Amino acid sequence: xxxxxxxxxxxxxxxxxxxxxxxNGRYTSLEKLFTYQPQEVIDIIKTSNLRGKGGGGAPAGxxxxxxxxFEGKKYLVVNADESEPGxxxxxxxxxxDPHLLIEGIICTCYAIGANSSYIYVRGEYxxxxxxxxxxxxxxxxxxxxxxxxxxxxxxxIHRGAGAYICGEKSALLESLEGNRGHPRLKPKSPEPEFYFxxxxxxxxxxxxxxxxxxxxxxxxxxxxxxxxxSSGTLLFAISGHxxxxxxxxAEFGVGMWDYIxxxxxxxxxxxxxxxxxxxxxxxxxxxxxxxxxAKLDYENLKSLGSALGTGGMIxxxxxxSMVKALKNLLRFYHHESCGQCTPCxxxxxxxxxxxxxxxxxxxxxxxxxxxxxxxxxxxxxxICVFAPAASGVIDGFLKHFESEFLECxx
Amino acid sequence: MSFSFNExxxxxxxxxxxxxxxxxxxxxxxLWLAQKQEGFISEEAMVKISELSHMPYMHIxxxxxxxxxxxxxxxxxxxxxxxxTLSCELNGSQVIKKHLLENYSDKYEIxxxxxxxxxxxxxxxxxxxxxxxxxxxxxxxxxxxxx
Ligand SMILES: Cc1cc2nc3c(=O)[nH]c(=O)nc-3n(C[C@H](O)[C@H](O)[C@H](O)COP(=O)(O)O)c2cc1C
Ligand code: SF4
Ligand code: FES
Numbered sequence: 189x190x191x192x193x194x195x196x197x198x199x200x201x202x203x204x205x206x207x208x209x210x211x212n213g214r215y216t217s218l219e220k221l222f223t224y225q226p227q228e229v230i231d232i233i234k235t236s237n238l239r240g241k242g243g244g245g246a247p248a249g250x251x252x253x254x255x256x257x258f259e260g261k262k263y264l265v266v267n268a269d270e271s272e273p274g275x276x277x278x279x280x281x282x283x284x285d286p287h288l289l290i291e292g293i294i295c296t297c298y299a300i301g302a303n304s305s306y307i308y309v310r311g312e313y314x315x316x317x318x319x320x321x322x323x324x325x326x327x328x329x330x331x332x333x334x335x336x337x338x339x340x341x342x343x344x345i346h347r348g349a350g351a352y353i354c355g356e357k358s359a360l361l362e363s364l365e366g367n368r369g370h371p372r373l374k375p376k377s378p379e380p381e382f383y384f385x386x387x388x389x390x391x392x393x394x395x396x397x398x399x400x401x402x403x404x405x406x407x408x409x410x411x412x413x414x415x416x417x418s419s420g421t422l423l424f425a426i427s428g429h430x431x432x433x434x435x436x437x438a439e440f441g442v443g444m445w446d447y448i449x450x451x452x453x454x455x456x457x458x459x460x461x462x463x464x465x466x467x468x469x470x471x472x473x474x475x476x477x478x479x480x481x482a483k484l485d486y487e488n489l490k491s492l493g494s495a496l497g498t499g500g501m502i503x504x505x506x507x508x509s510m511v512k513a514l515k516n517l518l519r520f521y522h523h524e525s526c527g528q529c530t531p532c533x534x535x536x537x538x539x540x541x542x543x544x545x546x547x548x549x550x551x552x553x554x555x556x557x558x559x560x561x562x563x564x565x566x567x568x569x570x571i572c573v574f575a576p577a578a579s580g581v582i583d584g585f586l587k588h589f590e591s592e593f594l595e596c597x598x
Numbered sequence: 599m600s601f602s603f604n605e606x607x608x609x610x611x612x613x614x615x616x617x618x619x620x621x622x623x624x625x626x627x628x629l630w631l632a633q634k635q636e637g638f639i640s641e642e643a644m645v646k647i648s649e650l651s652h653m654p655y656m657h658i659x660x661x662x663x664x665x666x667x668x669x670x671x672x673x674x675x676x677x678x679x680x681x682x683t684l685s686c687e688l689n690g691s692q693v694i695k696k697h698l699l700e701n702y703s704d705k706y707e708i709x710x711x712x713x714x715x716x717x718x719x720x721x722x723x724x725x726x727x728x729x730x731x732x733x734x735x736x737x738x739x740x741x742x743x744x745x
Contacts, residue, residue: 270715271712271713271715272713273685273712273713273717274684274685274713274717275717276715276716276717276718279715304617311630311665311667312667312714312715312724312727313715314727315727315728315729342617344614344617344618346627347626347627347630348665348667349626349629349630349665349666349667349668350665350666350667350668351664351665351666352712363626364623364626365620365623366620366622366623366625366626366651366653366661367661368660368661368664369664383619384619384620384623386619425717426718427717427718427720428684428685428688428717428720429688429689433717433718433719433720434718465684469683469684469713502684502685502688502717504688508688512687513688516682516683516684516687517684519682520683520712520713523712524712
């Protein structure tokens with residue numbers, strides 16, 4: 189059931205060292221790369237239908253084009269903030285096959301005409317970014333990176349310092365400029381991001397790590413996997429109440445329940461399934477009966493009222509209190525709101541506090557109305573999609589498990 | 599008391615300065631270097647960073663206080679962080695937290711934190727930043743008593 193494209197070298201001992209990496213196919217895509225014109229590379233990525241793997245699933249090729257169309261200096265920024273609860277896939281790439289990421293960065297910089305790149309790694313990942321730094325140093329020493337390289341690329345690791353919101357691309361760029369991590373207002377029409385005013389492409393670690401396979405094997409080799417709209421594979425992660433939590437790469441479109449049983453080892457301790465949060469904490473929860481029909485691709489999960497997100501599934505067994513689970517998540521949102529927008533700052537705080545009443549079984553019907561109306565107020569009037577995502581989380585729990593909330597009402 | 603970066607860090611700063619288009623972008627890297635050097639970020643260190651990044655002191659302070667990993671006060675105890683987010687809670691983070699608070703709060707500073715990206719190894723905690731996954735009370739006893 190596993191399809192190993194990005195994770196191909198994960199099991200190979202010391203694949204993080206340049207020597208072992210070279211023996212196992214790293215940097216071979218570069219030969220092919222330099223036979224193409226940059227625009228041809230972008231066209232290949234467009235044809236491959238590669239979609240961003242940081243949660244949104246935006247087509248990568250179109251974003252590359254936006255950045256490439258600008259003249260002059262530009263940047264590539266790789267998003268390794270990975271702070272979405274339930275998500276722990278980028279960390280595997282960084283620590284097990286860092287040269288794959290470096291190779292992907294070189295391909296991407298060449299395509300868009302950038303020579304400088306930054307990898308923004310969440311601060312907590314120090315052990316893993318140290319491994320990545322060693323790989324980068326090795327690549328510099330062998331002129332794979334730096335001024336002497338065939339196509340000169342600089343890579344600088346920039347360490348975050350503990351703020352979930354810095355994963356949002358404009359907040360990330362603020363942080364990279366030396367500011368607080370506050371998301372920026374979004375432009376009306378499509379345009380690239382800007383770093384100190386220069387056009388900048390922001391992509392997730394796994395997106396960039398998927399590029400070498402496509403360059404080497406062609407777009408069709410990639411679209412051969414997955415579904416029509418969701419091409420290729422994803423490093424799905426699975427955690428919570430499962431026997432074999434971990435990260436296993438699979439094609440888009442596989443059955444969620446199948447995945448949970450075959451790769452996740454089934455629900456822990458032989459318990460029954462109650463629900464799954466399908467793609468990181470910010471995606472609406474699916475009750476067991478929908479899990480049975482769910483497929484792991486963008487379109488199917490959307491049609492079920494949720495989203496594929498980062499592909500990080502959190503499995504909940506029959507004994508879980510949905511009230512407690514929602515409280516856990518809202519405490520997270522309350523803690524992580526950057527505080528710029530009133531509906532988000534006040535809303536997450538209010539819902540977090542109101543949920544205490546449900547936990548203590550002192551809630552009233554009016555409190556349930558408060559949850560609903562505050563959730564509504566958080567949707568659509570904020571600078572970034574953090575607040576609407578939190579709203580979707582609340583609504584998902586109330587839609588499928590309202591009875592458990594009603595049981596807490598005096 | 600004034601603050602200065604040590605020699606190794608000055609070399610690093612020189613290298614880093616070439617990597618960013620503006621000095622202001624050095625703020626986070628410099629805050630990290632200061633924290634590594636002294637164990638926390640002192641006011642004097644922020645004054646120094648203000649000079650090096652050509653930004654007002656208040657900006658440095660505002661940035662340093664935004665990020666939860668920057669410590670603005672000196673910490674005498676070693677830090678143990680326990681993740682409290684959903685995958686860890688479902689796998690018993692409460693038991694881990696209780697065990698830590700009951701047995702180790704005099705020797706260690708016990709902090710609850712949000713998801714550390716180790717949900718596959720839940721429950722998890724860190725000791726001085728190093729990850730300990732699939733942690734049990736027994737493992738904690740072994741690791742913390744040895745430290
Ligand atoms: C609140 C919030 C947190 C996010 N966190 C991350 C993250 O940790 N990593 C990531 O790659 N993208 C994250 N994103 C998505 C980024 O804004 C951006 O869309 C992504 O990095 C683009 O790369 P991709 O197109 O390759 O996915 C987050 C978005 C939001 C709104
Ligand atoms: S929605 Fe929330 S996290 Fe996003 S900018 Fe507004 S306050 Fe910050
Ligand atoms: S929930 Fe604890 S590491 Fe993710």
